[in-house]
Amino acid sequence: MPDLLSQTSGPDVSVRPAHPSDKPTVERLWLMFRHDLSEPRGVLPHPDGSFRSxxxxxxxxxxxxxxYLLTCGERPAGLAFVRGLTGPTHVLNSFFVVRGARRQGVGLRAVRQVLARHPGRWEIAFQHDNPPAVGFWRRVAREVAGDAWTEELRPVPDRPELPPDAWISFAVAD
Structure with missing residues (x-):
């Protein structure tokens, strides 16, 4: 099993639990994240300019x-939300890296740090109509789990009008 915390060259990346005092920063990052996701599906913001939160x-x-708050040096570079920590399978519910930190290995190093904090079974969803996400998450699965990962399509709960999400599953060892 690969060492999840091994670093590659690139900017200094750190992942830490987001504290209540970080919530305004996370909320601003969330708005950027939802804006990015609005393009493939043509989602418009609410009348006040916000997205679902x-x-x-x-x-x-x-x-x-x-x-979790992702940083490059002292600056916020993204977020990660994990759920299912009390169950048998952890879900990386949301993961976002700001555009200025993409294509530099930041996302891969950050996701490795998140996964390493919670060994066990993992599931991560992404949309096939977002080609950069497809490539990124398949690369994560290969680098973290080798050949021991699966991918399947699942309907989006309560949203029959949307195409199914792709879900990858794998295990992270201690």
Whole structure:
């Protein structure tokens, strides 16, 4: 099994639990994340300019959830929300790297750090209509689990009008 914390060259990347005092920063990063995701499916913001944000609240308040802040040096570079921490399978519910930090290995190093914090079974969803996400998540699965990962399509709960999400599954060892 590969060492999840091994580093490649590139910017200094750190992942730490997001504290309540980080919530305004996470909320701003969330807005960028949802804006990025709005393009493939043609989603427009709410009348006040916001996007759905119930997962931000859940990440900070719900049992079994954990919010993480990704940084490059002292600057925020992204976020990760993990759920299912009290069950047999952890879910990387949301993962985002700001555009200025992409294509430099930041996302791969950050996701390795998140996964290493919670050994066990993992599932990660992405959309096939987002080609960069398809390539990124398949690369993560290969680098973390070798050939021991699966991918399947699952319907989006309560959204029959949307195409199914792709889900990858693998295990992370201690």
């Amino acid at each position: 119930e997962w931000v609240e859940a990440a900070f308040t719900e049992p079994g959830w954990a919010p």
